[in-house]
Amino acid sequence: MIRFSVLSMPRWRGAAALSLALLLTACGESVSPQREAAMAGDAAVTAKMAAAPMAMAPAAPDAPAPAGGAVQKHIAVRHDIDVVLAADRIEAAWKAVGEQCAKLDCEVLNSSLRRELRDQPGGAELQMRVAPKDLAALLGTVEGQGRVAAHNTGSEDKTAQVVDVEAHIRNRTEFRDSLRALLKENTANRKLSEMLEIQRTLSQTQAELDSDATQLKLLMQETTRQAVSVNFRPEVSLVDGGAANPIGNALRDAGQVMSHSVAGIITTVAALLPVLVIGLPLFWLLLRAWRWLRRSRKAANP
Incomplete structure (x- = not known):
């Protein structure tokens, strides 16, 4: 020592x-x-x-020290992947990619799943950090879940x-x-x-x-492992079934159209109500005064 x-x-x-x-x-x-x-x-x-x-x-x-006095590079690499698939397969694909990450030299940083509701589509996200040697295996699993709509790769020198x-x-x-x-x-x-x-x-x-x-x-975690962010979203058909059937589309929208019409009538009545309450009595008084004045003139000039 x-x-x-x-x-x-x-x-x-x-x-x-x-x-x-x-x-x-x-x-x-x-x-x-x-x-x-x-x-x-x-x-x-x-x-x-x-x-x-x-x-x-x-x-x-x-x-x-590297040969020739060169400084060892530390590059942080990030992959952003957008996967499109059927809405009923999003949860299964999300679980499959997470399980594959657990088998590799990989860690899940963030994971979220959104259920499909009437007012929002379903979807899922996974943020992972994987060793470069296992990147190809992880990307192969991601690509096998659906259609890769986008794959953006970025790097930052640290x-x-x-x-x-x-x-x-x-x-x-x-x-x-x-x-x-x-x-x-x-x-x-x-x-x-x-x-x-x-x-x-x-x-x-x-x-x-x-x-x-x-x-x-x-810094070493960012540069020795590559960040992979996967976004699962459902497929959206360019030709909806409602567009091919206008009658069915009109029947589905009938309730909403009726609601808008009733709302318009209520708004109109509410706007005219003050005019009717004040204007009708005033008009009646003016009409009585005009008739009385007319009778007075006729009596003065028979």
């Missing part, structure tokens, strides 16, 4: 490491990989710190995000190990405030490592 401790460093190196921890805590900013590599010391010390056990942070395994997170994990791991070694250093004249500051910086660094490890895990 490799043992590495700041006890083997001269006292000025321990003080420099403590000052660095205080400076990073006060600034609250991330240190660039070049800056942290320079702070790590010579190459031998850096190699020992990288090989030290990391029990508290699940750092990503170091992959061998290489920069993966490289940044991995570099941040390596750098923060080295910094965390140096803080642990500094905390174990037996210095009689060390102040309590310095110990508390180191402890606080160590806790903050470990929290950043845990967050980065979770982010890296999600």
Whole structure:
């Protein structure tokens, strides 16, 4: 087992490491990989710190560097498939694809089924994430359920995000190990405030490592597996049976037409009711006044 401790460093190196921890805590900013590599010391010390056990942070395994210095690509691939089939076969097809995913290196992320109602058609959706080696088997099962109306494939390059997170994990791991070694250093004249500051910086660094490890895990799931989204929808005939039989179509729509007619009559009566209530008495009064005036004129001029 490799043992590495700041006890083997001269006292000025321990003080420099403590000052660095205080400076990073006060600034609250991330240190660039070049800056942290320079702070790590010579190459031998850096190699020992990288090989030290990391029990508290699940750092990503170091992959061998590709030949020629090329960066390994991390591509997230997604498939959106639209399957059309008979309405009474949607549920069976939905179950068949889900069962096939369970047999492969595949996981179902989301699954939903809609029953056919009078006001909505039936349908089903499946969202899965499958390993590339089992993609062909899964797609074969999907295509065997019905007619594939659409198959859209998209990809997103996440290489920069993966490289940044991995570099941040390596750098923060080295910094965390140096803080642990500094905390174990037996210095009689060390102040309590310095110990508390180191402890606080160590806790903050470990929290950043845990967050980065979770982010890296999600990125690796997106790039090492391919997302497959399948939408099952029923077939719709371009020539409906009602169009070929207008009498039957009219009989089915008779109730709705009658309802609209009755609603129109009710609306008309409601609109004319205030006019009838006020206008009829007023018209009757005007007619009586006109007749009385006419009789008065006839009496005055026989």
